[in-house]
Amino acid sequence: MTENTRLEATEMNMPAATILARSDLYHMPSTTVRTPDAEPRSAKVIARNVSVFYGPKQALFDVSIDIPEKSVTAFIGPSGCGKSTFLRCLNRMNDTIDGCRVSGQIALDGSDIFAPSLDVVELRARVGMVFQKPNPFPKSIYENVAYGPRIHGLARSKADLDEIVASSLQKASLWNEVKDRLHEPGTGLSGGQQQRLCIARAIAVSPEVILMDEPCSALDPIATARIEELIDELKQNFTIVIVTHSMQQAARVSQRTAFFHLGNLVEEGPTDLIFTSPGEKRTQDYITGRFG
Amino acid sequence: MAAHIVTSFDEELGNIDRLIREMGDLAHTMVTDATRALFDSDSVLALRVVSADAVMDAHQRALDERAITIIAKRQPMAQDLRVVVGALRMAADFERIGDLAKNIAKRVSAVSEGVTPKSLSHSIDVMAKLVMEQIDEVVAAYAARNAGRLEALRIDDEQIDIQYTAVFRELLTYMMEDPRNITACTHLLFCAKNLERIGDHVTNIAENAYYIATGRQLPLNRPKTDETTIAPDPA
Numbered sequence: 001m002t003e004n005t006r007l008e009a010t011e012m013n014m015p016a017a018t019i020l021a022r023s024d025l026y027h028m029p030s031t032t033v034r035t036p037d038a039e040p041r042s043a044k045v046i047a048r049n050v051s052v053f054y055g056p057k058q059a060l061f062d063v064s065i066d067i068p069e070k071s072v073t074a075f076i077g078p079s080g081c082g083k084s085t086f087l088r089c090l091n092r093m094n095d096t097i098d099g100c101r102v103s104g105q106i107a108l109d110g111s112d113i114f115a116p117s118l119d120v121v122e123l124r125a126r127v128g129m130v131f132q133k134p135n136p137f138p139k140s141i142y143e144n145v146a147y148g149p150r151i152h153g154l155a156r157s158k159a160d161l162d163e164i165v166a167s168s169l170q171k172a173s174l175w176n177e178v179k180d181r182l183h184e185p186g187t188g189l190s191g192g193q194q195q196r197l198c199i200a201r202a203i204a205v206s207p208e209v210i211l212m213d214e215p216c217s218a219l220d221p222i223a224t225a226r227i228e229e230l231i232d233e234l235k236q237n238f239t240i241v242i243v244t245h246s247m248q249q250a251a252r253v254s255q256r257t258a259f260f261h262l263g264n265l266v267e268e269g270p271t272d273l274i275f276t277s278p279g280e281k282r283t284q285d286y287i288t289g290r291f292g
Numbered sequence: 293m294a295a296h297i298v299t300s301f302d303e304e305l306g307n308i309d310r311l312i313r314e315m316g317d318l319a320h321t322m323v324t325d326a327t328r329a330l331f332d333s334d335s336v337l338a339l340r341v342v343s344a345d346a347v348m349d350a351h352q353r354a355l356d357e358r359a360i361t362i363i364a365k366r367q368p369m370a371q372d373l374r375v376v377v378g379a380l381r382m383a384a385d386f387e388r389i390g391d392l393a394k395n396i397a398k399r400v401s402a403v404s405e406g407v408t409p410k411s412l413s414h415s416i417d418v419m420a421k422l423v424m425e426q427i428d429e430v431v432a433a434y435a436a437r438n439a440g441r442l443e444a445l446r447i448d449d450e451q452i453d454i455q456y457t458a459v460f461r462e463l464l465t466y467m468m469e470d471p472r473n474i475t476a477c478t479h480l481l482f483c484a485k486n487l488e489r490i491g492d493h494v495t496n497i498a499e500n501a502y503y504i505a506t507g508r509q510l511p512l513n514r515p516k517t518d519e520t521t522i523a524p525d526p527a
Binding site: 247248251275276277278283284285287288289290291 | 294295296297298301367368369370371372373374506507508
């Protein structure tokens with residue numbers, strides 16, 4: 001891909017000013033209102049002019065954004081605004097939908113994710129996903145977590161695999177609740193526990209990015225608080241992108257927020273700023289409950 | 293600004309706004325009456341100011357309760373959040389203005405016992421008029437969400453500080469001229485200081501109202517020329 005030079009990934013520990021100067025994001029023609037962070041982080045995922053079509057219908061219009069590494073980016077917007085569609089572009093989940101066509105460029109660590117040489121299965125191991133409804137496999141708790149590492153050949157021995165399962169469940173704050181019943185079915189857990197099991201399953205293959213599509217919308221407030229606490233811990237090691245309908249949740253868990261409306265990326269900026277004084281009237285109207 | 297999808301939210305925010313404006317109007321009345329009572333040695337009017345302060349306190353409590361209920365119930369965002377949090381802070385400043393006006397009213401009997409030089413009333417009167425204009429303007433500019441006027445108000449406070457310095461010097465002169473003036477002049481000095489403090493609270497209110505209107509904080513520094521403040525010479 002020729003544009004690859006332009007989509008160069010920013011290196012670790014690069015000074016903030018260099019990150020901003022290197023990014024073309026703030027100079028490109030776009031209607032998106034953008035506010036950089038006071039101390040920008042280097043970008044893990046870089047998307048430029050991404051459009052998505054479902055058959056003849058265009059669902060997403062020229063979305064360009066940098067997703068900073070090891071932080072939480074929230075996508076908000078009314079139903080049908082394209083936020084989930086864009087999220088699914090990031091690990092090419094839209095490939096599985098008939099008649100769906102994606103244009104534009106997306107780079108993970110500087111490499112094009114649409115390159116013909118790229119193995120989609122490997123991409124999805126690097127970019128994991130957690131869905132709205134907890135969807136554990138109809139297998140044991142252990143097998144749910146062990147499945148990914150096994151098919152990706154990440155464990156050399158049974159002891160290795162046991163270690164991965166235990167550490168993944170610990171990282172997902174589920175270990176203490178299930179360590180004595182690892183071989184019971186995953187579907188027997190409560191909704192909140194099932195969702196944490198799905199997060200454990202996602203992190204078992206050591207992804208770099210975790211996409212979460214409304215991970216708490218089927219959970220009660222206590223289970224939601226546990227997931228939010230978990231997201232806060234996970235951002236030490238993973239880049240997280242979360243789609244949520246709860247504005248309070250976006251405000252609580254994310255460092256940057258992107259607002260989508262009618263398939264356009266309207267505004268993106270530091271979360272603190274978006275929820276206290278947004279730059280765009282449409283953002284303001286949406287987050288204050290003035291249109292739906 | 294478009295209406296909320298939930299109309300009762302608009303009503304609740306409207307009530308907050310109305311209470312703030314009522315507190316502003318009450319503060320204006322209290323300062324007017326307190327200074328009038330001071331110049332006319334009107335103890336009845338002074339008592340009215342003291343009782344008005346209870347109304348002011350009740351307003352502040354009502355506003356606190358409503359604002360906290362809105363935060364709990366609606367989790368306001370963006371400018372709604374700024375209106376609610378800003379109102380809490382503005383109400384506290386109006387409540388302090390009420391206290392200071394009450395303090396002026398309480399000094400009326402003490403001042404009227406002594407001999408007050410007529411010209412003194414005049415320079416405090418000028419100061420009081422400036423303060424009352426400021427209160428009026430801050431309420432109007434807040435209601436109109438006029439950022440420019442709110443920013444100007446902060447700068448205008450300097451006029452009150454200058455006038456306070458003038459009153460301070462004048463009172464010192466009278467006290468030196470005739471020690472029998474000391475009691476009355478000391479009370480008047482406190483009154484002048486109260487007016488100056490009221491000006492500072494108006495400045496705070498303007499800063500909060502500016503934040504509500506724009507989402508930005510005014511810079512910390514503003515011109516200051518209160519020469520009665522004793523500061524060591526840097527040299």
